[in-house]
Amino acid sequence: MKLYYARGTIAIATAIALHEAGLDFEPVRLDFKAGEQTRPDYHAINPKGRVPALVTDQGILTETAAILDHIADLAPSAGLRPSDPWQAARMREAMCYLASTMHVNHAHKMRGHRWADQQSSFDDMKAKSVQTMTDSATYVENHVLKGPFVLGETFSLADPYLYVACNWLEGDGVRVADFPRIVAFIEAMRGRTSVAQVIADDMI
Ligand SMILES: N[C@@H](CCC(=O)N[C@@H](CS)C(=O)NCC(=O)O)C(=O)O
Known part of the structure:
Protein backbone atom coordinates (compact mmCIF):
# COMPACT_ATOMS: atom_id res chain seq x y z
CA MET A 1 0.00 0.00 0.00
CA LYS A 2 0.99 3.62 -0.58
CA LEU A 3 -0.06 6.37 1.81
CA TYR A 4 -0.17 9.92 0.42
CA TYR A 5 0.29 12.33 3.31
CA ALA A 6 1.53 15.77 4.29
CA ARG A 7 3.35 16.48 7.55
CA GLY A 8 1.15 16.98 10.60
CA THR A 9 -2.11 16.37 8.74
CA ILE A 10 -4.93 14.00 9.52
CA ALA A 11 -3.21 11.52 7.18
CA ILE A 12 -0.87 10.72 10.05
CA ALA A 13 -3.74 8.98 11.85
CA THR A 14 -3.68 6.45 9.01
CA ALA A 15 0.10 6.00 9.33
CA ILE A 16 -0.25 5.36 13.09
CA ALA A 17 -3.07 2.86 12.51
CA LEU A 18 -1.05 1.04 9.83
CA HIS A 19 1.85 0.71 12.30
CA GLU A 20 -0.55 -0.48 15.02
CA ALA A 21 -1.91 -3.07 12.58
CA GLY A 22 1.59 -4.21 11.61
CA LEU A 23 0.87 -3.49 7.92
CA ASP A 24 3.64 -2.40 5.56
CA PHE A 25 3.17 0.76 3.53
CA GLU A 26 5.12 3.17 1.40
CA PRO A 27 4.67 6.78 2.58
CA VAL A 28 4.48 9.37 -0.20
CA ARG A 29 4.96 12.89 1.11
CA LEU A 30 3.21 15.89 -0.45
CA ASP A 31 4.49 19.41 0.04
CA PHE A 32 1.44 21.53 0.85
CA LYS A 33 3.53 24.73 0.81
CA ALA A 34 4.30 23.99 -2.84
CA GLY A 35 0.61 23.18 -3.43
CA GLU A 36 1.34 19.60 -4.51
CA GLN A 37 -2.16 18.52 -3.42
CA THR A 38 -3.66 20.83 -6.06
CA ARG A 39 -1.77 19.39 -9.03
CA PRO A 40 -3.52 17.30 -11.70
CA ASP A 41 -1.30 14.26 -11.07
CA TYR A 42 -2.44 14.18 -7.43
CA HIS A 43 -6.07 14.88 -8.39
CA ALA A 44 -5.86 11.71 -10.46
CA ILE A 45 -5.24 9.92 -7.13
CA ASN A 46 -7.65 11.95 -4.98
CA PRO A 47 -9.96 14.28 -6.91
CA LYS A 48 -10.71 16.11 -3.62
CA GLY A 49 -7.09 17.32 -3.46
CA ARG A 50 -6.79 16.23 0.17
CA VAL A 51 -4.82 13.73 2.19
CA PRO A 52 -4.92 10.93 3.17
CA ALA A 53 -5.22 8.75 0.11
CA LEU A 54 -4.42 5.07 0.56
CA VAL A 55 -3.54 3.17 -2.59
CA THR A 56 -4.37 -0.52 -2.20
CA ASP A 57 -4.36 -3.39 -4.66
CA GLN A 58 -8.16 -3.09 -4.76
CA GLY A 59 -8.21 0.64 -5.48
CA ILE A 60 -7.73 4.03 -3.82
CA LEU A 61 -9.45 4.84 -0.54
CA THR A 62 -9.92 8.31 0.94
CA GLU A 63 -11.59 9.69 4.11
CA THR A 64 -9.80 8.97 7.36
CA ALA A 65 -12.73 7.25 9.09
CA ALA A 66 -13.25 4.85 6.16
CA ILE A 67 -9.53 4.14 5.82
CA LEU A 68 -9.14 3.42 9.54
CA ASP A 69 -12.14 1.09 9.46
CA HIS A 70 -10.61 -0.76 6.50
CA ILE A 71 -7.28 -1.12 8.32
CA ALA A 72 -9.12 -2.78 11.22
CA ASP A 73 -10.61 -5.26 8.72
CA LEU A 74 -7.22 -5.95 7.12
CA ALA A 75 -5.65 -6.82 10.48
CA PRO A 76 -8.40 -8.25 12.71
CA SER A 77 -5.90 -9.71 15.16
CA ALA A 78 -4.69 -6.18 16.03
CA GLY A 79 -8.06 -5.58 17.70
CA LEU A 80 -8.32 -1.95 16.57
CA ARG A 81 -12.13 -2.05 16.48
CA PRO A 82 -13.87 -3.48 19.57
CA SER A 83 -16.08 -6.53 19.01
CA ASP A 84 -18.68 -5.23 21.45
N1 LIG B 1 -12.64 14.33 5.55
C1 LIG B 1 -11.26 14.15 5.12
C2 LIG B 1 -10.55 15.48 5.26
C3 LIG B 1 -9.14 15.44 4.71
C4 LIG B 1 -8.50 16.82 4.76
O1 LIG B 1 -9.17 17.87 4.77
N2 LIG B 1 -7.16 16.81 4.84
C5 LIG B 1 -6.44 18.07 4.84
C6 LIG B 1 -5.18 17.95 5.69
S1 LIG B 1 -5.55 17.80 7.42
C7 LIG B 1 -5.98 18.41 3.43
O2 LIG B 1 -5.61 17.51 2.70
N3 LIG B 1 -6.00 19.69 3.07
C8 LIG B 1 -5.47 20.13 1.81
C9 LIG B 1 -6.16 21.31 1.26
O3 LIG B 1 -7.21 21.73 1.80
O4 LIG B 1 -5.67 21.85 0.26
C10 LIG B 1 -10.59 13.07 5.94
O5 LIG B 1 -10.89 12.95 7.12
O6 LIG B 1 -9.76 12.31 5.41
Missing part, protein backbone atom coordinates in the same frame (compact mmCIF):
# COMPACT_ATOMS: atom_id res chain seq x y z
CA PRO A 85 -21.26 -3.33 19.30
CA TRP A 86 -21.80 -0.58 21.88
CA GLN A 87 -18.07 0.08 22.28
CA ALA A 88 -17.66 0.04 18.48
CA ALA A 89 -20.51 2.57 18.16
CA ARG A 90 -18.89 4.82 20.79
CA MET A 91 -15.61 4.64 18.87
CA ARG A 92 -17.41 5.66 15.66
CA GLU A 93 -19.25 8.44 17.51
CA ALA A 94 -15.86 9.97 18.41
CA MET A 95 -14.55 9.53 14.86
CA CYS A 96 -17.64 11.15 13.34
CA TYR A 97 -17.25 14.10 15.72
CA LEU A 98 -13.61 14.50 14.70
CA ALA A 99 -14.44 14.37 10.98
CA SER A 100 -17.52 16.58 11.01
CA THR A 101 -16.72 19.11 13.71
CA MET A 102 -13.21 19.28 15.20
CA HIS A 103 -11.38 18.93 11.89
CA VAL A 104 -13.72 21.48 10.30
CA ASN A 105 -13.11 23.91 13.18
CA HIS A 106 -9.37 23.51 12.61
CA ALA A 107 -9.74 24.09 8.85
CA HIS A 108 -11.34 27.49 9.47
CA LYS A 109 -7.93 28.78 10.59
CA MET A 110 -6.08 28.28 7.28
CA ARG A 111 -8.68 27.19 4.71
CA GLY A 112 -11.30 29.96 4.90
CA HIS A 113 -11.25 30.16 1.09
CA ARG A 114 -13.36 26.99 1.08
CA TRP A 115 -16.32 28.93 2.47
CA ALA A 116 -15.81 32.59 1.58
CA ASP A 117 -14.01 35.01 -0.74
CA GLN A 118 -13.24 38.13 1.28
CA GLN A 119 -10.06 38.62 3.32
CA SER A 120 -12.22 40.01 6.15
CA SER A 121 -14.16 36.70 6.18
CA PHE A 122 -10.89 34.72 6.35
CA ASP A 123 -9.69 36.90 9.25
CA ASP A 124 -12.98 36.43 11.08
CA MET A 125 -12.93 32.62 10.61
CA LYS A 126 -9.30 32.44 11.74
CA ALA A 127 -10.04 34.46 14.90
CA LYS A 128 -13.15 32.38 15.65
CA SER A 129 -11.28 29.09 15.28
CA VAL A 130 -9.49 29.73 18.61
CA GLN A 131 -12.88 29.58 20.32
CA THR A 132 -14.27 26.66 18.31
CA MET A 133 -11.11 24.59 18.87
CA THR A 134 -11.28 25.44 22.58
CA ASP A 135 -14.91 24.25 22.51
CA SER A 136 -13.76 21.03 20.81
CA ALA A 137 -11.03 20.50 23.41
CA THR A 138 -13.61 21.03 26.17
CA TYR A 139 -15.95 18.47 24.60
CA VAL A 140 -13.12 15.94 24.15
CA GLU A 141 -11.95 16.49 27.73
CA ASN A 142 -15.40 16.09 29.29
CA HIS A 143 -17.15 13.60 27.02
CA VAL A 144 -14.84 11.78 24.59
CA LEU A 145 -11.90 10.54 26.68
CA LYS A 146 -13.21 7.92 29.09
CA GLY A 147 -9.77 7.03 30.44
CA PRO A 148 -6.28 7.09 29.01
CA PHE A 149 -7.94 6.38 25.62
CA VAL A 150 -11.30 7.16 24.02
CA LEU A 151 -12.78 3.84 25.16
CA GLY A 152 -11.11 3.95 28.55
CA GLU A 153 -8.33 1.40 28.95
CA THR A 154 -8.82 -0.07 25.46
CA PHE A 155 -6.94 1.40 22.48
CA SER A 156 -9.03 1.74 19.29
CA LEU A 157 -9.13 3.42 15.87
CA ALA A 158 -10.47 6.60 17.46
CA ASP A 159 -7.16 7.19 19.28
CA PRO A 160 -4.81 7.87 16.35
CA TYR A 161 -7.53 10.10 14.88
CA LEU A 162 -7.93 12.05 18.14
CA TYR A 163 -4.16 12.22 18.69
CA VAL A 164 -3.59 14.09 15.43
CA ALA A 165 -6.47 16.49 16.14
CA CYS A 166 -5.11 17.15 19.66
CA ASN A 167 -1.69 17.77 18.13
CA TRP A 168 -3.21 20.80 16.35
CA LEU A 169 -4.57 22.42 19.51
CA GLU A 170 -1.52 24.38 20.68
CA GLY A 171 -0.93 25.83 17.19
CA ASP A 172 -4.61 26.77 17.04
CA GLY A 173 -4.24 28.92 20.15
CA VAL A 174 -5.67 26.46 22.71
CA ARG A 175 -3.93 26.15 26.10
CA VAL A 176 -3.56 22.36 26.21
CA ALA A 177 -2.34 22.50 29.83
CA ASP A 178 -5.91 23.49 30.82
CA PHE A 179 -7.10 20.01 29.73
CA PRO A 180 -5.51 17.35 31.98
CA ARG A 181 -7.17 14.35 30.29
CA ILE A 182 -5.92 15.53 26.89
CA VAL A 183 -2.42 16.08 28.30
CA ALA A 184 -2.44 12.51 29.71
CA PHE A 185 -3.83 11.14 26.42
CA ILE A 186 -1.08 12.81 24.35
CA GLU A 187 1.49 11.42 26.78
CA ALA A 188 0.01 7.89 26.54
CA MET A 189 -0.03 8.07 22.75
CA ARG A 190 3.59 9.25 22.59
CA GLY A 191 4.49 6.17 24.62
CA ARG A 192 3.28 3.87 21.85
CA THR A 193 5.72 2.47 19.29
CA SER A 194 3.43 3.49 16.42
CA VAL A 195 3.49 7.15 17.43
CA ALA A 196 7.23 7.10 18.20
CA GLN A 197 7.70 5.78 14.65
CA VAL A 198 5.77 8.60 12.92
CA ILE A 199 7.63 11.16 15.06
CA ALA A 200 10.97 9.56 14.15
CA ASP A 201 9.93 9.62 10.48
CA ASP A 202 9.18 13.38 10.79
CA MET A 203 5.56 12.79 9.75
CA ILE A 204 4.27 14.85 12.67
